[in-house]
Amino acid sequence: MKIAVVGLGVAGSYLLNRLSEQHEVDGYERQPFDRFNAVCAWGTSRHELGKILSPLGISFEQYILHDGKYMRVDLGEEMLEIPLKGLVTFDKHQLELDLVKGQRAHFGVKATPDSILNDGYDLVVDATGNHRAFLPKLSQDFFIPCIEYKVRYNPSPPTDDFYIKPFRHDSGYLWYFPLEKGNGYVGAGDFFRKHLEFADEYNRNHPGEIIKKIGRPIRFTPPRLCEPFYQGKVVGVGESIGTIFPILGEGIIPSLECAEILCETLPDLQEYRDRVLDHFSIFYEIYRLVKLKIENRFNPIRHANLLMKTYRYMKAREERFGMTIRANDLYKIIRM
Numbered sequence: 001m002k003i004a005v006v007g008l009g010v011a012g013s014y015l016l017n018r019l020s021e022q023h024e025v026d027g028y029e030r031q032p033f034d035r036f037n038a039v040c041a042w043g044t045s046r047h048e049l050g051k052i053l054s055p056l057g058i059s060f061e062q063y064i065l066h067d068g069k070y071m072r073v074d075l076g077e078e079m080l081e082i083p084l085k086g087l088v089t090f091d092k093h094q095l096e097l098d099l100v101k102g103q104r105a106h107f108g109v110k111a112t113p114d115s116i117l118n119d120g121y122d123l124v125v126d127a128t129g130n131h132r133a134f135l136p137k138l139s140q141d142f143f144i145p146c147i148e149y150k151v152r153y154n155p156s157p158p159t160d161d162f163y164i165k166p167f168r169h170d171s172g173y174l175w176y177f178p179l180e181k182g183n184g185y186v187g188a189g190d191f192f193r194k195h196l197e198f199a200d201e202y203n204r205n206h207p208g209e210i211i212k213k214i215g216r217p218i219r220f221t222p223p224r225l226c227e228p229f230y231q232g233k234v235v236g237v238g239e240s241i242g243t244i245f246p247i248l249g250e251g252i253i254p255s256l257e258c259a260e261i262l263c264e265t266l267p268d269l270q271e272y273r274d275r276v277l278d279h280f281s282i283f284y285e286i287y288r289l290v291k292l293k294i295e296n297r298f299n300p301i302r303h304a305n306l307l308m309k310t311y312r313y314m315k316a317r318e319e320r321f322g323m324t325i326r327a328n329d330l331y332k333i334i335r336m
């Protein structure tokens, strides 16, 4: 097939690499090569990324910047210390560039349906993340606005490991993710749009040199509410169809999983749709849980099943999430 992959974020760069094994593929990225930015806090599980990338002949270990021991969760009156099981930060920017090296990647090209759909492609992959530039707009689409700073600390960072501070009603959280050589990402995402306030307060209390500032919303709408996944010769992957784990805002692994499902099911887009809905069905349940919390309608007794499902799903996948999952921690965070 002749395929265009639009958007060379994590899903698109993986697909350009993977699909080029068997197809004629062009990748289009609107950011110019020399200013390409992999917007994200770069946190993931080394076990899962190692598994996903090894069939491509890529060793994930070379990209690791910080190997976490603990995630400190600041609940105000209490600080949880969650032992980690492979949660790391990694050089996502370099990984995405390496995935497209030697492939037909065109940077600095903002693709539009007019320009691409008439270009003789059999399939156009919408990997444009929160833009969803090629698929119909959704009637109900929820986003968490985010701000993130890359900060250089001298002489030392505010803390030596992962730190998060959830907001009331679980409407979002503030994070500090350590990078290499005393650098770190300070960010915040908040449904109620107080993210700037929280991040700036953290920076005032822990001053450092701000190297970069990025603002971008995360799609919070789960795949079940992001249909259609395909229309005509366009098919969506990754965040364009909602593959973000709702309670964490974590999208790297789910977007790669989604991209791999497309590789396995091509050219059968109906099977792709069914597999995506099945694989990410729990995202809808967790989305409901977070939404109930945000709307202040969560009742620990009436909604205990949602809490249990979330716990069981994460507990069975500790290495995939890169952390020890304890019912008590989850309960305390949700109860806030």
Ligand SMILES: Cc1cc2nc3c(=O)[nH]c(=O)nc-3n(C[C@H](O)[C@H](O)[C@H](O)COP(=O)(O)OP(=O)(O)OC[C@H]3O[C@@H](n4cnc5c(N)ncnc54)[C@H](O)[C@@H]3O)c2cc1C
Residues within 6 Å of the ligand: 006, 007, 008, 009, 010, 011, 012, 028, 029, 030, 031, 039, 040, 041, 042, 043, 044, 109, 110, 111, 112, 127, 128, 129, 130, 131, 133, 146, 147, 148, 187, 216, 217, 218, 237, 238, 239, 240, 243, 244, 249, 250, 251, 252, 253, 255
């Ligand atoms: C501040 C922040 C922090 C995050 N931190 C984490 C984290 O630590 N861990 C984690 O797992 N997830 C994190 N996420 C979520 C994660 O980054 C995304 O869910 C994931 O990157 C989605 O991958 P994607 O390839 O679908 O989309 P993206 O990575 O968003 O890639 C989409 C690409 O498409 C390009 N594009 C858009 N429109 C066009 C067009 N018309 N033509 C050409 N190119 C186009 C964009 O420039 C972009 O490069 C974070 C998100 C944000 C906003």
